[in-house]
Amino acid sequence: MLDKTFQPAAVEPRISQLWEDAGAFRAGTREGVDSFCVVIPPPNVTGNLHMGHALNNTLQDVMVRFERMRGKNVLWQPGTDHAGIATQMVVERQLEASGISRHDLGREQFVDRVWSWKEQSGGSILNQLRRLGASCDWSRERFTMDEGLSRAVLKVFVELYRKGLIYKDKRLVNWDPKLLTAISDLEVQPTEAKGHLWHLRYPVKGEEGRYIVVATTRPETMLGDTAVAVHPDDERYRDLIGNHVVLPLVGREIPIVADEHADPETGSGAVKITPAHDFNDFEVGKRHDLPMINVLDERARINENAPDAYRGLDRYEARRRIVADMQELGLLERIDEHMLTLPYGDRSGVVIEPWLTDQWYVDAATLAEPAIRAVEDGRSVFIPRNWEKTYFEWMRNIQPWCISRQLWWGHQIPAWYGPDGHIFVAETEEEAVADALAHYVLNETLTDEEARALAADPERRADFLRRDEDVLDTWFSSALWPFSTLGWPDRTPELDRYYPTSVLVTGFDIIFFWVARMMMMGLHFMDEVPFPKIYIHGIVRDEHGQKMSKSKGNVVDPLDLISEFGADALRFTMASLATPGQDVKPSKARIEGYRNFATKLWNASRFIEMNECRVPPRFDPSTAELVVSRWILSESETTAREIAEGIEQFRFNDAAATAYRFVWNVFCDWYVELAKPALQGPDGAEKEETRAVAAFVLTRILKLLHPFMPFVTEELWQHLGHEGVLATASWPVPADLEDPEACAEIGWVIEAISAIRSVRSEMNVPAGARLPLVLVQASAETRERAERYGTELKQLARLDSVAAGDQAPSGSVQMVVGGTTLALPIAEVIDLSAEQSRLEKEIGKLGAEIEKIRAKLGNENFTARAPEHVVAEQRERMASAEETRGRLQSALERLCGAA
RNA sequence: GGGCGGUUAGCUCAGCUGGUAGAGCGCCACGUUUACACCGUGGAUGUCGGGAGUUCGAUCCUCUCACCGCCCA
Structure with a gap:
């Protein structure tokens, strides 16, 4: 039996471990299906998770989990970049504490120190991403200074240099x-x-x-x-x-x-x-x-x-x-x-x-041309579209890109200088040496013999040929990320399978620095854009719209929020607020609300469990007979479709809102309540079907919510005894369950109950009082509905009887639902003047509406020019408003007559 | 100076192709119901920033003004 509340802190680590053990996020485990690949914008190896990461990775994870459930072969490539300056500074500060500078250590030893720092405490942000629930293929973690990625950097540098696209120049830099x-x-x-x-x-x-x-x-x-x-x-x-x-x-x-x-x-x-x-x-x-x-x-x-x-x-x-x-x-x-x-x-x-210094530059203007064309002709599309303006603006005015940094931590530039300053660029020192010796023999600086001697003696050679001391800008290596992580320059199966990646998700603040450069490098070396879609989200601000900054003291740590409310609540908040093109301003109250939502789901599951609801083997939902079953199945089908559309179109807020409404306002508020009589009634076909349908719909809910709230849904999935892990379960397959008739019928029931409740409350009928209900001159259809849902009506609207009649009993409160007058005889409690003014108010409202529509329909321009269905709709609205008003008017007359 | 975005309920925001203004939180009242008080039921609240235009019809399109924010120079 489930606890009364969901305890994220206790559950999350266990669920993370479960996914890990199941290898749920491994790429390449499915053959013969489409791939879906996202490369993470690599966070800084010294970094800590901030709200921007939380937003960025939540959105990626929503898509990635969704596509994984849809059966695609998913790779979400994780990793970090080596953050030249930041990392070097971290280690230098450590050294400072013991009173030494990096120069005391020397380059080689210093770099060793940085590496050991990286092994011990670097990249903790990746563990923080795990806490957020990010379903990256952690087995494929990469680092921009990895052996493989470094090889890619060397190759790119050398190739661009040979094509004249990298050169050395004396220009102004930001120093x-x-x-x-x-x-x-x-x-x-x-x-x-x-x-x-x-x-x-x-x-x-x-x-x-x-x-x-x-x-x-x-x-x-x-x-x-x-x-x-x-x-x-x-x-x-x-x-x-x-x-x-x-x-x-x-x-x-x-x-x-x-x-x-x-x-x-x-x-x-x-x-x-x-x-x-x-x-x-x-x-x-x-x-x-x-x-x-x-x-x-x-x-x-x-x-x-x-x-x-x-x-x-x-x-x-x-x-x-x-x-x-x-x-x-x-x-x-x-x-x-x-x-x-x-x-x-x-x-x-x-x-x-x-x-003014000598630095290495990339001829960005030349590389930008194909990158501009790729967006112009739609091979890569920005979402929202407007960001392409920013992209074009920058790309068309692009400056030479200074790529050298006077640091020790990073990819050392593969350039060597001869005694006369002549530059030799090569992927390895051996090659550079060979080139250099050949060069100097050819121009007769060296004899063959001297050259051979130099080649054989590394120490003398070091004096002769000096390597450039500078390293490359970190962005130079991150620009290669979409293909270097897949094994390039080797021609790997991953490269074939996952390049171009499916979508890049990032904030607008790094369009220039990262997106633009990945586009340039991707196009140049892979001949294809790195991603056909670029989803740009807003930045996270505080709840008053202020940018978060340490000096303002309004920085919120997502890990604190996860501890307090759970990762699911934080994620759902991020998704709900991710309106295309807008900034995200999460408030604690909002996160708390979604924590409550997780608890709501938890308790609904608890209810389903308590009532021994299970999906029978080979259950076919299309065989459900009860209208309420067909209705909730229909609603679940619509919801599944809308959520999928929302995610596909990057409308995460819509998808989240749809899920929220369905779970809370449809499933919990109405379905569970309507199902109670059956579940708590006698054994039999009705109970059996209700149990099956309730469990089936809950199962669907867990799936639909999983991309947004992976922890609580997985925990429930496990608890309810499903097979395997939810993370790799299949997304609900449309089963043609949409059923307008069932929706109309249950819609009527819901409307009736709501109307009765509303009137009871307005008339101050004591909550405990049970009232009789009379359907006045109801149609056969309405009587049938009332009959079928008598028990539910009685329970949810606190009625003691439901009957049909020709007239409203005297002293009754009346309301109109779907063209039928509902009467509650409450003569003993009724406050006549209150009821009179209530009816007058209603009638007044309807009158105003009728007048508005009448004016519209009376306008020949409208009837002539508006589309037919709009005109028809107005006519219908007017008819129904008039009918309702008529009924209320006669109720009022009766009431006054009685008084 | 150039570009982009915003101005909708007390707060934070939705509102896709013009055709009955919505959510969450907050607020007020009430709590019959052993899934849930991290809950339930009901309720109140908007000249959709100002002005002009297009249109049968504008929160939505155009222009303009005001204020706020971001990016670039």
Whole structure:
């Protein structure tokens, strides 16, 4: 016998183990069927489960469990990425605690340390995903630094390099002066801050006393200025274009150039150009062929390219000095308060510097072309569709992708440099050595003999040929995820079977960083899109719509919610709120509500169990005879269809709501109640059928709910003695059970009971009082229905008799259900004036409705132009409203006559 | 500045192709019923942000204004 409440904390670990033991999530166990494959957006190996993961993985799991139950060969590929900076920082912090830096250890030992950290405590997020119920094929877990995936990375790098799609270049990058590496745009957090706008005077050369005023938020960068730009149409400066200014403090003569980058509206209209320290200025510099003078070192201190006075100063100290010095020279015109956006490194928390360095780049523009076409012609579709705009926008303006990082943890770039700086790119060192030696023998730098000696002596060779120290951006390897996890570059059966994957599920925040790059790489190396569908969900906010952040203190830990309410409740909440294109704002009250829903299901099952309901072997639901059986079977069929459609169309909220309504408001509220008389009555055919149908429908419910609430449904499945595991049971097969007649009949019963209850409550009839019911001038059909459901009506509407009559007994309360007047004689308790006003109110409401419809039907434009079925519908509504009103009116007259 | 999304019941949100405004929570009243008080029954609550237009008909389509949010520059 089941407990009174479902205890998720006790059940969940056991059920997880059960699935594991059953190998329920293994891919490839079914032959000759369609495959369904999803690759998980690999979480960061240092990460912890947050609400975004909970949403993302719930939705994937709903689809994956659904398709698995539908009999497909399902692979949900799990794994993590190696998160270059984050992981390196975790281990560095550990080292710091014992007072050593990674440099003390050396690269090799440091990387070993990272690996052992990874083995011990990395990837705990995958266990957290298990707690959520994610049905990944855990036996196939991958890591972007795995041997296989690393091989894929090498091959991709080498191939792209050979095609000229990877190259080395000197450009501005986002440089983190604390972590001493380039970082990606994703890792830069633009943050609004109060700052200043310094207006500086630059003296015009050869025009004594004439200045050009430039406004800047970063005065210290003036040391690297190589031009002043003004708008070509700006009259104020037209005569100065082509002249020079003398850069104060430095003394360099720099040109005044005309460029549209200068905005005549802001500040003075003239802008200083520092190509080596600003992304916009860099572009201006290229357009005008300006020198690029880097005045900062890797830690953002002023370097040797600046005048002695400032060398070695930190950027902020330099700023103070420069402002002071300019003021002293009378060259500081004024200082304005100014709001500006500063780029903070999200890991280091310091302001990022645009810094000129040598880095490796991917020619993203070239790779983007096929990726753009694939979405244009619909080989990959965004759901919701609008996201393709964001995708196109970014893809069409794509910048070279900087892929090198000055870190130790990651895929080391497979490039070697000869003594003259010549680059050799190869998948292995051996190959690179062979290439290099051949190269230098050919150009006669080396003799054959020297080359052979080098080849034989690794130590001398290391001096001769030096490997690039940098590693690749983590996203470079995640971009390969949809095929590298399947075994590429080997031609594996998995690759044939699962590529392209079926759908990618992710948040819009990483369309650029991940989706776009997977598209580029997938198309280039597999010649096919990595996924035909890209489902983009919203982000999770708190219940007031605020973005969750540590500083706001509104972060909710999904694991806490799982502990408190159960994974099923959290999942159901996520699915219910996953409206296409909208953000998700879960509240505790909502989650609690779905915890209650799980308990409701639990108790309904408890009831079914208590009444010894079981599905007989070879039970055929189409043979059910009782109307109530046919009705609930019909409803279950409709529900199954709607849930399937909802999931297929990514309308998770609709699917969840349909399931919720069916289970609670149809099955529990009505079917169980209507079935009680039969279940609690004498043994016989009726009871037997009811038991079978109740159990059958409950079984269906468990299946329908399983994708959303896997734990409670599996627990019940096991408890109720079903075979195997629910996770691999088959989705309800449509069995032509929809039955409009049964639905109409039970609909009438439900309506009648509801109407009686409502009137009782309104008339303050004591809950315990049993009343007689009279059906006034009822049709044969209605009388039959009342007869058939006499027991149920009596029980649920608290009646002591149900009879037919020609007239409502005097002193009765009357209502109209489906065209029949129902009368409750309650003369002794009736409050005549209350009943009179109740009837008048009803009649008034109907009158208003009738008038509205009459006006509509009286409009010739409407009857002529509206579709016929709409007009017919209005006519019907009007007829039925008029009939009901008539009946209520005569009830009112009778009542007044009696009074 | 460009793009996207939002504004519907006290709160959080649904409302698919225009044709009777819905859910959950909250609130009020009542608790006959051994599946369930994490429950049951009944009830109240909306000029669907403002304005204009298209249409026989607009929460839904078009334009416009206001406010809020996100992304990009």
